[in-house]
Amino acid sequence: MKRKKNVRLTGAIALISAVAVSLTGCGGRDDDSSGGARGASTGITDTTVTLGVTTPLSGATAGPGTCTVAGLKAYFGAVNAKGGVKFGDGKTRKVEIKAQDDAYDPQKAKSNYDQLKGSVFAMTSGLGTPTNRAYREAAIADKVPQVLVMTGDPIFSDTKESPEQLGFVPTYVNEGEAFGKLLAASGQDHKVAILSQNDDYGQGYVEGFKKGVEGASNISIVKELTYEATDTSVDAQITQLAGTHADVVFNAMSITPLAIASLQKAQQLNWKPSWFLPSNTSSPKAILEPGKAMAYPGVYSVSFAKAPQSPAFAGDEDVKTFLSDLKQYADYPDMPAFPHCMWSYMVGATLDQAFQKMKEPTREGFMKSLRDIKDFTAPLMLEGTSVDTTVDGQPAVSSVVVQKYNGTGYATVENFG
Amino acid sequence: MSLATGLLSRAWVRWAITAVVVVVLFVLPLQLDEYTNQNLARIGVFAVAVLGLNVVMGYTGQVSLGQIFFVGAGAYVTGYGASHDWNIVLVFVASVLVPGVIGLLVALAAARLGGLAIAMVTIALPIVGVPFAKRLSDFTGGSQGMSSAFSNAPGWTGLYNDQWQLYIVLVVGGAVFLLIRNLVRGKYGRAFAIVKDNEAVAASMGISPYRYKVLAFTVASLIGGASGFLYMAVIQFTSPETMSFGHSITLLASMVIGGAASILGSLLGGAYYVLVPQWSNDIDPNLTELLQGALLLLTLLLLPGGLATLPRVLARTLRRTRTPDPSERRQTPSAPPAPGRASVEETPTVGGIPAQSPTERQEQA
Numbered sequence: 001m002k003r004k005k006n007v008r009l010t011g012a013i014a015l016i017s018a019v020a021v022s023l024t025g026c027g028g029r030d031d032d033s034s035g036g037a038r039g040a041s042t043g044i045t046d047t048t049v050t051l052g053v054t055t056p057l058s059g060a061t062a063g064p065g066t067c068t069v070a071g072l073k074a075y076f077g078a079v080n081a082k083g084g085v086k087f088g089d090g091k092t093r094k095v096e097i098k099a100q101d102d103a104y105d106p107q108k109a110k111s112n113y114d115q116l117k118g119s120v121f122a123m124t125s126g127l128g129t130p131t132n133r134a135y136r137e138a139a140i141a142d143k144v145p146q147v148l149v150m151t152g153d154p155i156f157s158d159t160k161e162s163p164e165q166l167g168f169v170p171t172y173v174n175e176g177e178a179f180g181k182l183l184a185a186s187g188q189d190h191k192v193a194i195l196s197q198n199d200d201y202g203q204g205y206v207e208g209f210k211k212g213v214e215g216a217s218n219i220s221i222v223k224e225l226t227y228e229a230t231d232t233s234v235d236a237q238i239t240q241l242a243g244t245h246a247d248v249v250f251n252a253m254s255i256t257p258l259a260i261a262s263l264q265k266a267q268q269l270n271w272k273p274s275w276f277l278p279s280n281t282s283s284p285k286a287i288l289e290p291g292k293a294m295a296y297p298g299v300y301s302v303s304f305a306k307a308p309q310s311p312a313f314a315g316d317e318d319v320k321t322f323l324s325d326l327k328q329y330a331d332y333p334d335m336p337a338f339p340h341c342m343w344s345y346m347v348g349a350t351l352d353q354a355f356q357k358m359k360e361p362t363r364e365g366f367m368k369s370l371r372d373i374k375d376f377t378a379p380l381m382l383e384g385t386s387v388d389t390t391v392d393g394q395p396a397v398s399s400v401v402v403q404k405y406n407g408t409g410y411a412t413v414e415n416f417g
Numbered sequence: 418m419s420l421a422t423g424l425l426s427r428a429w430v431r432w433a434i435t436a437v438v439v440v441v442l443f444v445l446p447l448q449l450d451e452y453t454n455q456n457l458a459r460i461g462v463f464a465v466a467v468l469g470l471n472v473v474m475g476y477t478g479q480v481s482l483g484q485i486f487f488v489g490a491g492a493y494v495t496g497y498g499a500s501h502d503w504n505i506v507l508v509f510v511a512s513v514l515v516p517g518v519i520g521l522l523v524a525l526a527a528a529r530l531g532g533l534a535i536a537m538v539t540i541a542l543p544i545v546g547v548p549f550a551k552r553l554s555d556f557t558g559g560s561q562g563m564s565s566a567f568s569n570a571p572g573w574t575g576l577y578n579d580q581w582q583l584y585i586v587l588v589v590g591g592a593v594f595l596l597i598r599n600l601v602r603g604k605y606g607r608a609f610a611i612v613k614d615n616e617a618v619a620a621s622m623g624i625s626p627y628r629y630k631v632l633a634f635t636v637a638s639l640i641g642g643a644s645g646f647l648y649m650a651v652i653q654f655t656s657p658e659t660m661s662f663g664h665s666i667t668l669l670a671s672m673v674i675g676g677a678a679s680i681l682g683s684l685l686g687g688a689y690y691v692l693v694p695q696w697s698n699d700i701d702p703n704l705t706e707l708l709q710g711a712l713l714l715l716t717l718l719l720l721p722g723g724l725a726t727l728p729r730v731l732a733r734t735l736r737r738t739r740t741p742d743p744s745e746r747r748q749t750p751s752a753p754p755a756p757g758r759a760s761v762e763e764t765p766t767v768g769g770i771p772a773q774s775p776t777e778r779q780e781q782a
Binding site: 114 | 459551552648661697
């Protein structure tokens with residue numbers, strides 16, 4: 001009865017093929033989908049421009065991912081309500097946003113990009129190093145701008161390697177360097193102990209810190225230890241570092257529970273140095289309070305965005321507008337739990353600047369005007385930071401200010417101590 | 418219907434249809450738009466991965482939660498080889514063999530444990546794989562991943578990249594599907610089915626459950642490697658997230674939804690893996706997981722045997738509405754080509770041991 005089975009299989013395959021052919025109809029290849037050089041690029045008409053976002057909206061990184069869309073929607077929602085953006089070519093266009101979920105999966109990010117590239121003018125704001133890398137080369141080949149994306153990976157800000165890309169947030173190196181410079185400028189002698197995550201994240205911070213203290217005779221690095229991102233405890237490393245009696249700990253750590261545990265462990269050992277923590281593991285509520293950070297002479301971190309939670313900015317105009325836009329246009333009624341909400345709001349403002357300057361409705365024209373923004377203070381930016389897209393090798397925001405924890409939130413400091 | 422069956426049973430008609438299908442498959446990439454080609458290629462990648470999972474789980478009944486590890490390993494070997502300018506054939510062979518050897522070593526130990534223990538061992542694979550990929554940054558590019566454009570269309574073909582990549586998937590994936598179809602329909606397939614049904618019976622028939630479990634697991638990891646090669650050819654990028662444990666579970670769900678122990682089901686599973694996230698994104702990007710979960714439940718409630726059983730379920734419903742013809746009913750049992758769960762339940766048993774193996778029964782059908 002083998003034959004009968006074959007009949008069935010052949011029949012099935014024939015059916016599938018017939019369905020496939022009829023579904024696709026007789027659509028031949030539409031050559032040159034990106035439009036000619038004379039006309040407008042894909043995704044831009046006389047009245048609208050469409051932006052694409054692929055970002056994690058489900059899974060473990062859904063919180064920050066949702067924020068990367070919410071801030072953008074809030075900004076352009078408010079702009080559209082006022083009529084739209086007045087472009088450099090004299091036309092006023094509304095900005096539409098097509099956001100898709102990639103669940104932090106590179107494969108899905110590429111798939112989203114493949115789907116979006118036929119209808120969007122540019123990709124923007126998406127969160128994640130592997131997900132952005134997954135379609136970086138395709139975007140270069142297709143000449144689709146992939147700009148102001150949320151990754152600290154320096155490759156996105158290297159014009160030679162990534163002609164169609166530009167990162168938005170400061171790199172890990174930028175952050176480490178800012179703290180190193182502040183420490184070197186203190187004029188006092190400091191012994192620094194370094195603990196870092198053994199990957200590009202930790203290495204970036206340490207590299208930046210060393211760059212910041214280069215040539216400063218008052219700084220000595222007494223011990224450098226690493227841990228793996230998968231480790232469940234760093235007690236051994238903290239104990240070893242405590243033995244050095246260093247007065248500053250540079251802790252390049254991205255794991256929340258480990259950051260809390262290291263703050264606690266040092267107290268148990270009665271070792272009370274000043275701490276540096278990276279921007280994504282320095283949350284007052286989530287890390288410093290459970291870690292009892294007030295026991296230390298100082299806990300420092302870096303930032304470039306005003307924190308809406310902080311009492312210092314409760315009456316700030318930017319913050320008030322931001323929160324009401326977020327509620328009204330982005331369907332995000334809560335206080336933003338992640339800085340990515342503020343960052344993507346700034347991404348919106350930066351894109352707005354580029355749109356206002358671009359003379360032709362083309363992707364080339366857009367990239368040119370985007371790379372020409374200097375000293376622009378986007379809403380929500382802290383004093384001392386600005387958007388500067390003209391420096392090769394640097395993301396749109398490379399300036400950060402060092403802040404010190406004061407028991408409830410952070411306040412910008414000029415000097416160490 | 419009988420006319421169609423009569424026509425189909427003639428050899429030349431079947432050959433003609435096969436020829437037409439092959440021609441259609443080779444012309445199709447030239448006719449379709451870029452996005453459809455890319456999507457079909459992606460479906461091919463994951464259909465192969467699901468097929469591998471089907472060999473070990475669907476056909477042999479051993480729970481494996483580590484299939485994505487072999488896909489990731491294959492992708493990394495491909496990426497490493499391609500970036501070091503190895504010959505493409507060598508890259509392919511290595512991307513299949515390296516995961517295969519890992520799979521064999523794991524299976525040699527795990528198959529001794531049997532039952533749920535093998536599931537526990539396979540859980541460990543992706544969990545170990547992700548930090549491994551991050552640490553071996555000299556080979557894997559660390560947490561930033563590695564990309565490789567080895568599968569761009571060569572100039573002499575005059576093809577677009579998406580067309581060339583779809584051809585790679587059609588050739589490699591088609592070969593894998595053909596090989597596995599022959600494997601599971603022959604002597605080995607029968608042995609797998611008996612091991613799945615009852616290991617004691619298998620042993621009493623001179624079939625070593627241990628050996629066949631190891632074999633199935635190794636074949637699954639070889640296919641996983643092939644799928645990884647295709648992954649790299651189509652996505653052109655891999656990072657530790659490729660191997661994340663969640664994807665293994667999605668692969669498993671895809672297999673069940675497509676249809677366990679079914680070649681066609683593997684194809685449908687691949688389509689599920691790729692298309693459902695896209696559809697849910699089109700409906701509401703903020704509710705993707707919820708929609709996918711709802712669809713999963715719905716499919717399993719309506720079609721417990723997976724999408725591959727849809728024609729059969731439809732046929733049965735149709736037959737019920739017609740006047741029952743007793744002789745026809747007896748000749749065609751309600752679920753002929755299912756060496757899966759359905760047939761196990763329906764197999765007449767003698768004191769708990771199947772009176773006939775399902776494959777034997779199927780041969781008689």
